[in-house]
Amino acid sequence: MRVFLGLLLSVLMLMPGWAQEAEAAWRATVTGQIVALRDGDAEAALSFAGAGFRAAYQGDPQRFADDIARSGYAPIATSRSHSFGAFRELAPGVVVQSVELVDKDGRVWEAIYQLADERDEGWRVQGVVLRSTSGIGI
Template identity: 60%
Template sequence: MLVAIMAIGTNAQEAERPWEATVTGQILAFRSGDASAALGFAGSTFQRTFQDAERFAAAINSMGYGPIIQSRSHSFAAFRQTAPDSVVQGVNLVGPDGSLYEAIYQLVNEAELGWRVHGVVLRKSAGLST
């Protein structure tokens, strides 16, 4: 019985919230150097502003988001639904040098586009990954 309960708990923890696919998709696109795909996960305002994907990636990097672009790994932390179509999601990242970072993503479920990144705040956390 305990094994069955543990299996249910594991599956529940592994269930992905719909906006997490957007965050993961954008992070993986940045890591692989696919600026076009990374821009595709951004909100419509970003897409209109940065019609050139390479310019988008360069701007994101120059604004200090390199630890996301070059991250080794990421995991999801707490989230808060701020409206039916809006969420704030915490993401823990391991930067390229093993430093730890916390990113707070603001996502909106845009009509016809689905969940899209509308903003990110990044800060370095204490410690190093193992």
């Protein structure tokens, strides 16, 4: 019985480390895509997107970046900073992550990223909802 409890405790102690690693991985994906968009690197930005986006824009990553700008998501590409807020796991391998963005004029935006841990690809952006907030960035 003690051996079982010891093993159970060991597994439970490892879980927070795994969760932190997963969180760091999906946050790296979000940051990678934001930085790529800021730098005008459409190919890199598309590489962080989910399989559906990559298939739809295959061979034309610039159209992906242009569509982001035309669809009202330009504040992501023109942001000067971003920080992570709360996240929620929707299902195993699927999370939503809140990201606060400050644009070049100091306006604050909230982006809600949905990410999935895609087989052989790692965490990829499945979609984003963006809204302006009443805050002012410093």
